[in-house]
Amino acid sequence: MDIILILIIIVIISSAYGILKVWFRQRKCPDDESLIEVISGLAKKNDPETQRIISHLGMCEKCQKKVKLFNEQN
Ligand SMILES: [Zn+2]
16 A cells, blocks of 8 residues: 555656656747747747747747847847
C-alpha cells in the first residue's frame, strides 16, 4: 500500500514538473529578431520555436506591444 502511495506521489510530482517546465519556457520572451520573423511570416510554421513564440504572444503584454509597434512602423 505504501509503495503505491509513493508511486502516485512520484507521478504527480513529475507531471507537475513537466507542466511547470513548459510554463516557464513559454513565459520567456523571444528575442526581437525571432519575434519579427514570426509576425512577418518568415519563420517556419511547423517549427516548435515558432509555435512557442505564437503561444507566448497570447500571454505576454510586452511582446504584444512590440508586435503592435512593429505593425505601425510597416
Ligand atoms: Zn514576451
